[in-house]
Amino acid sequence: MSQGKIEHKEYVYGVYSHETNFLDAIKSVQADGLTIDDAYSPFPVHGIDDILGVKETSLHKAGFTLGLTGTVTAFGVMTYVNTMAYPTIFGGKPFWSLPAFIPVMFETTVLMAAVGMFFVYIKRNELFPGKIPMIIDDRTTDDKFALAFSVDGKSADEVAKIKSALQKSGAEEVNTKSFE
Amino acid sequence: MSQVDSLLREPLINGLDKTYGKITDDIVRNTEGNPPKDWWIAFGFALAGLLLYVIAVSWTIFKGIGVWGLQKTVNWAWDITNFVWWVGIGHAGTLISAVLLLFKQKWRTGINRAAEAMTIFAVICAGQFPLIHMGRIWQGFFIFPYANTRGPLWVNFNSPLLWDVFAISTYFTVSCLFWYSGLMPDFATIRDRAKSAKRKKIYNLLSFGWRGTAIQWSRFESLSLVLAGLSTPLVLSVHSVVSFDFATSVIPGWHTTIFPPYFVAGAIFSGFAMVQTLMLITRKVQKLEDYITIAHIESMNKVIVLTGSIVGIAYITELFIAWYSGYLYEQYAFYNRAFGDYWWAYASMMTCNVLSPQLFWFKKFRRSIFVSFVMSIFVNVGMWFERFVIIVTSLHKDFLVSSWNYFTPTWVDMSIFIGSLGLFFTCFLLFTRAFPVIAIAEVKAIFSSISEAAQAKARKDSSH
Numbered sequence: 001m002s003q004g005k006i007e008h009k010e011y012v013y014g015v016y017s018h019e020t021n022f023l024d025a026i027k028s029v030q031a032d033g034l035t036i037d038d039a040y041s042p043f044p045v046h047g048i049d050d051i052l053g054v055k056e057t058s059l060h061k062a063g064f065t066l067g068l069t070g071t072v073t074a075f076g077v078m079t080y081v082n083t084m085a086y087p088t089i090f091g092g093k094p095f096w097s098l099p100a101f102i103p104v105m106f107e108t109t110v111l112m113a114a115v116g117m118f119f120v121y122i123k124r125n126e127l128f129p130g131k132i133p134m135i136i137d138d139r140t141t142d143d144k145f146a147l148a149f150s151v152d153g154k155s156a157d158e159v160a161k162i163k164s165a166l167q168k169s170g171a172e173e174v175n176t177k178s179f180e
Numbered sequence: 181m182s183q184v185d186s187l188l189r190e191p192l193i194n195g196l197d198k199t200y201g202k203i204t205d206d207i208v209r210n211t212e213g214n215p216p217k218d219w220w221i222a223f224g225f226a227l228a229g230l231l232l233y234v235i236a237v238s239w240t241i242f243k244g245i246g247v248w249g250l251q252k253t254v255n256w257a258w259d260i261t262n263f264v265w266w267v268g269i270g271h272a273g274t275l276i277s278a279v280l281l282l283f284k285q286k287w288r289t290g291i292n293r294a295a296e297a298m299t300i301f302a303v304i305c306a307g308q309f310p311l312i313h314m315g316r317i318w319q320g321f322f323i324f325p326y327a328n329t330r331g332p333l334w335v336n337f338n339s340p341l342l343w344d345v346f347a348i349s350t351y352f353t354v355s356c357l358f359w360y361s362g363l364m365p366d367f368a369t370i371r372d373r374a375k376s377a378k379r380k381k382i383y384n385l386l387s388f389g390w391r392g393t394a395i396q397w398s399r400f401e402s403l404s405l406v407l408a409g410l411s412t413p414l415v416l417s418v419h420s421v422v423s424f425d426f427a428t429s430v431i432p433g434w435h436t437t438i439f440p441p442y443f444v445a446g447a448i449f450s451g452f453a454m455v456q457t458l459m460l461i462t463r464k465v466q467k468l469e470d471y472i473t474i475a476h477i478e479s480m481n482k483v484i485v486l487t488g489s490i491v492g493i494a495y496i497t498e499l500f501i502a503w504y505s506g507y508l509y510e511q512y513a514f515y516n517r518a519f520g521d522y523w524w525a526y527a528s529m530m531t532c533n534v535l536s537p538q539l540f541w542f543k544k545f546r547r548s549i550f551v552s553f554v555m556s557i558f559v560n561v562g563m564w565f566e567r568f569v570i571i572v573t574s575l576h577k578d579f580l581v582s583s584w585n586y587f588t589p590t591w592v593d594m595s596i597f598i599g600s601l602g603l604f605f606t607c608f609l610l611f612t613r614a615f616p617v618i619a620i621a622e623v624k625a626i627f628s629s630i631s632e633a634a635q636a637k638a639r640k641d642s643s644h
Contacts (some may be wrong), residue, residue, distance in 0.1 A: 018628075019628065038391075038393045038394075039393060039394040040391065040392050040393055040394075041392060041394070041397065042200060042204075042369070042392060042620075042621060042624055043365075043397075043621040043622070043624040043625040044397040044398075044400060044401050044621070044625060045394075045397070046625075048394050048397075049394065049398050052394055054394055054395055054398050056398075056402075057398060057399045057402045059399055059402045059403055059406065060402060060406050063406050063410070067410075077325065078337045081325065081334045081337065082337060082338075085332055085334060086331070086332060086333065086334040088336070090336060090338045090339070091338075093338060097338060100337060100338040101337060103340075103343040103346065103347065103417070103421055103424075104337060104342070104343060104346050106413075106417060107343070107346040107347050107350040107414075107417070107421075108346065108350075110350055110354060110410050110411075110413070110414045111346075111349075111350040111353060111354065113406075113410055114353070114354040114357055114358075114407060114410050114411075115353060115354075115357065117403060117406060117407070118357045118361065118403070121361065121399055121400075121403045122388060124399060125395075125396050125399050125400075126389070127364065127388035127389055127390060128388055128389065129385050129386075129388055130384075130385050130389075131384075131388060131389030132384070132389065133384070133389035133390065133391045134391065135372065135391060138372040138373070139372070140372075140392055141365070141368045141369040141371075141372045141390075141392055142200065142201055142204045142369060142372065142373060143199060143200035143201035143204065
């Protein structure tokens with residue numbers, strides 16, 4: 001599975017109308033020995049990751065690491081402020097009073113985990129404001145599902161094989177699209 | 181997959197004519213073309229409210245908070261009442277998106293987008309009050325801990341008021357991220373059906389160039405799940421921290437250990453009521469009755485009756501503990517709440533929050549649009565009074581009888597409150613025109629399992 005790199009310019013794709021047909025089609029083209037470059041759908045289709053062999057993302061690990069950074073940062077800053085930079089007695093309590101630090105530590109953990117994960121997410125998914133995406137077909141964000149194959153540098157025979165595999169898989173349309 | 185949940189379960193998407201394309205049409209249609217006349221009228225009122233808000237806040241900043249009805253005895257009143265009220269309302273969105281996601285409640289998909297938007301706008305309104313009640317708003321940045329040359333002078337990390345800063349700003353940020361990450365695919369849907377190049381460009385910018393490939397969706401689901409997991413304790417922490425503002429003080433009537441869970445239940449209660457108010461209007465105006473169904477309304481009413489009853493138990497527990505404590509001042513604070521000068525506020529609170537929602541034990545009322553709407557307004561009013569009762573009645577008769585006083589709001593107090601509603605509705609109305617008010621992709625994802633169309637198809641298939 002590639003993210004659709006710029007060097008791939010010419011694509012052949014099959015269009016499907018229902019997620020069941022779409023999943024069956026994936027199995028069908030895989031049985032024909034083809035490697036799918038991109039699978040488009042208007043919503044997350046359950047079970048597709050296993051069939052396509054999409055590796056589980058490690059986004060949650062980034063979240064955990066950043067969250068922990070938040071906890072440690074908050075704890076460190078409060079310890080430094082309350083014991084060294086500005087030790088002040090509030091209501092006769094000790095300078096270093098852990099229970100009072102918990103709310104801020106918790107909030108900072110959540111803040112850093114969430115913000116960090118969001119940025120990792122948009123980076124990994126190659127999303128940013130103003131990006132011009134490669135959309136194989138406008139209908140894939142509406143009501144169609146599509147399987148795309150890069151055909152750059154492929155011989156006419158290979159392309160014909162992809163097209164016939166798509167036909168066999170039950171595609172309603174088999175189209176080509178090129179990106180500049 | 182196209183597995184049908186249960187044919188006995190009430191569908192969450194009505195209409196036998198529904199297809200994926202029809203879902204897109206029904207939802208996106210409302211962002212296209214010119215807004216209807218009703219929208220302009222509502223927007224006019226909201227803008228007038230916003231103008232009132234700007235005038236009243238400017239006057240406050242110009243003259244100082246002496247223009248409010250505050251005095252030495254009652255030194256917190258409508259400002260903090262409004263703050264807590266708005267923050268409370270802001271709890272429903274994340275609760276619906278996060279907690280219901282973790283519990284796999286599919287009915288959340290019809291209302292989560294608008295509820296999250298409402299959350300963000302409510303938190304924006306809430307955030308105004310701590311700032312303007314400082315008096316010297318231009319020094320508001322003092323609330324943030326940063327290395328400085330004023331001493332160095334640091335914030336008090338032991339103070340619940342500072343915890344509030346962290347809780348509210350984290351809550352606002354995380355809610356925005358959660359909401360926006362869900363919006364990207366739907367903006368892409370709007371982009372790909374846009375006719376004009378300009379519209380395409382704007383929505384592409386908003387969608388961050390979303391493509392909808394399997395790997396993007398895989399990460400999308402992972403992000404939603406982890407953000408939901410983070411937001412769930414967050415949403416509970418925020419109102420707990422807000423309640424600490426009162427609970428960690430030594431004022432009779434505030435110094436109560438029950439406050440955190442009691443405030444959280446109240447927040448969910450008022451938030452769901454506000455979602456109900458907005459959704460009942462939105463579904464009608466935008467013709468989305470097939471997506472925000474009576475089943476959705478009933479589910480929300482069930483949450484309202486549950487949380488309303490929790491709040492009721494909290495009120496009674498407070499009274500009992502005040503009596504049981506044997507502590508004269510605590511006992512008097514609660515006696516004074518119910519039978520003192522502000523008995524009318526206490527009575528409104530009890531009626532609106534505890535008694536009236538009990539109607540929802542009856543299915544007929546839970547499924548009535550009229551009753552739901554009236555009740556949602558009642559709850560909103562009742563929850564405002566709850567905060568007013570807690571704050572003002574606990575302060576107005578303090579330890580020194582000679583300083584006992586009665587709080588009366590001025591025109592500025594009232595204008596700021598009414599004006600904040602204007603701010604809220606201005607944001608919400610703009611949202612309903614520019615953004616998809618229902619999460620398109622999420623609704624499509626449940627379409628084949630729990631819609632009327634899918635159920636009809638499954639029945640037909642099984643009868644063969």
